[in-house]
Amino acid sequence: MTQVWYHWHRVWIYVVMLLPVAAGLMALLARLRPSRSWRLSIAEVGMVLGTLPWVWMILTPMQLPPGSRTLYLVPFSDLRMEASLGKPMWMFVQIVGNLLVLFAFGVFAPIRFPSLTLSRLALIGGAISLTLEVVQHFFVRGRVFSVDDVWLNALGCVLGGLASRPLARLTRWRATTSA
Secondary structure, rough: OOOHHHHHHHHHHHHHHHHHHHHHHHHHHHHHOOOHHHHHHHHHHHHHHHHHHHHHHHOOOOOOOOOOOOOOOOHHHHHHHHHHHOOOOHHHHHHHHHHHHOHHHHHHHHHHOOOOOHHHHHHHHHHHHHHHHHHHHHHHOOOEEEEHHHHHHHHHHHHHHHHHHHHHHHHHHHHHOOO
């Protein structure tokens, strides 16, 4: 866990520093809307601020151990390799980290775009994740392209959508009753 903090502490420090800016941006967006909708403003800023740190980490160069493969095109092969290393904490960090990459997007996108179903969210999450993996593979030194990362990111997006369902329903109901 200390290795994770060592590599990524600056990202989280900057995110905390950006919180007041994000709050101001939400207020500005809400004020500029004719409906003064805080719901939309919070959802838009939440999608970006909740996803940006993970994208930053994905697109940061890393140093791979000698002899490491950089392509895992067979589903579960990367996870199987991680499991064989005998480092359960590292595997846990990898899985949870990949689930969190698009989790915030999955939470806020259905609030911002009420027509998003879970299947559409899975497709969008998969497309975003695949794009990030391709960019990472071709343009970022020392990173691994893994099909497991793609489906875990997409699953995280869907889990975020499931987590926000009660809130999305409530905000949709309020929007229709106040109109």
